Amino acid sequence: MRKIRTIILILLGFGILTGAGLALLGYLRSGNAGLLVESIPSSSVYIAGEQVGRTPYEANLDPGEVVVKLIPDATDRALAPFETKVTLSSGIKTNIRREFGETEETSVGEIVSFEKIGGKEVSISVVTTPNSAQISVDGTVRGFAPYKTTSITPGEHSLVISSQGYIDRTITVKATIGYRLTIVVKLKPSEEAEPPEEIEGEAVEKKVMVEILSTPTGFLRVREAASTAAKELTQVKPGQRFPFVEEDTENNWFKIEYLPAQAGEEGKEGWVTGQYAKKVEVEPTKAASPSATLTPTKKPTPTPTLVPSVTP
Template sequence: MRKLKLAAIVSISLLLLIGLVFFMIGYLRPKVAGIYITTNPSATVFINSEQVGRTPYRATRDPDEITVELIPESFQVPLAPYETKVTLVAGVETVLQRDFGEIEETSAGEIISFEKVDKDETSLSVVTIPDQAQLLIDGRERVFTPYKTSSLLPGEHALVISANGYKERVVEVKTHDGYKLTAIVKLAKEKESEEEQPVASEAATQDQDKEEEKELVEILTTPTGYLRVRAEPSSLGNEVSQVEPGETYTLIETDEKTGWFKIEYLPALPAQAGQAGEEAKVGWISNQYARKVAEKITPTPTSKPKATPTPI
């Protein structure tokens, strides 16, 4: 009987010790931070220059400041990529939403983050781009940004942000006891109507018609430092060459379905004594990393076809 009691005491002690060990491991283990990214349209996500997935994207990471780069997937009109720095806080999920436009000014979005405050306090801070935007909270309180308050109750709230010349944006947030919610909201500029756009004079139009302009394509910055040239207007097409940011090429045509550009990446070589000439080489590039420009001269590409390019 005495041995049974001793065994029971030892077993209980071991269980308590194991429980204490697991508790201390969980207590001492550093908390992770979360990030949730959504975009319109979908985008490829790079964190600290490393491709990590596509939107919607959710992950946990060590608390730290990270650089987020979003490359929109556009098959019609080229859209502006987005890059920003985000500070991830332990035990908190930071939310990043981005609506892409053709340029930065016509893009919109918000970053929602939290930081700990007094446990009985519920705080809200709203910062906008542009500054001094009108903020309507839950359809009642009308103020101007930047704005901070600690008088809100915990729960869901609707923020309506507007400014002259910008599209109105509605942001749904949820505040919590013991946390300060910070919303950084960027508004998209309204596009000018046709009536507001300047109309060229008849004389200027005639002069422009006299000049035979050649449409070019300029290569934009890419995550890899180069842009692939493919045999077909698709990322599945065979790669035939590479071009680099800052270079310009003659535009041959634009694919109506994908929006990709067909360019002359290597000009024709005239025939020489004893040698036959070579035809110009053409291929397709993604419109996500290129834009149309107009010039009156024929560009001279600086890049050359590269053998066995390294895939990404």
């Protein structure tokens, strides 16, 4: 009987140690960074110059900056390889999707990644090639690339990236509290698109601006958020026009770039109420705002720099 009890205790102890070891292993692995690479057609995947597999390729890697290169399989036509540098973060999965064309110009794809920012903020940033592509979120035009917003709810969203002469691209992503979701998108030129005829005196493309309307006070406050309770950043005057960044359609506010980017500094952005502002389209040559004298109540805080669907 004593012998049986001893054997049971040994087995029980072994089981506890095994369970603890597995738990520790899982804990250590949780510090890894995820990478998912997909391509059409299939391709060989190289990381840091070493072939690690073929698409679809998925792995847990050490966090840090890596160079990923994709060499497409041979077809009846030569396809352009793809190489990019990405920063892998602990506990976060980064997606690379690529559809190869004969040249870089005719290739298409996106890189989707998360960056932990903490707090309760939800953030999305979109960078596109070509630049200034239109960004629609859940069927509503929200602005133009490079686009960034914190006025978005957690959960799944459908993004449509479009630009004249290029094929629209739809991406489904999941925004998460405490993370900045960054999407770097490369659009494919439309084969059916014809170069627009240049007509003297007629602009090929127009820029969306926000025009400040007449107010009872003779000025309009620019605020840090889309709310009259938000911190005042500066004041703008009726008749001035500023680049449109995004729109809060639910509360009728516009986000504008009230101070252009300077050497070594980003432009400054803020919100104005739609009660005393409207969107207008202007010729590129007329896009500059009239000479504006800003009167900040306090020194504005510089907009933080953004760095580039998966759930963290």
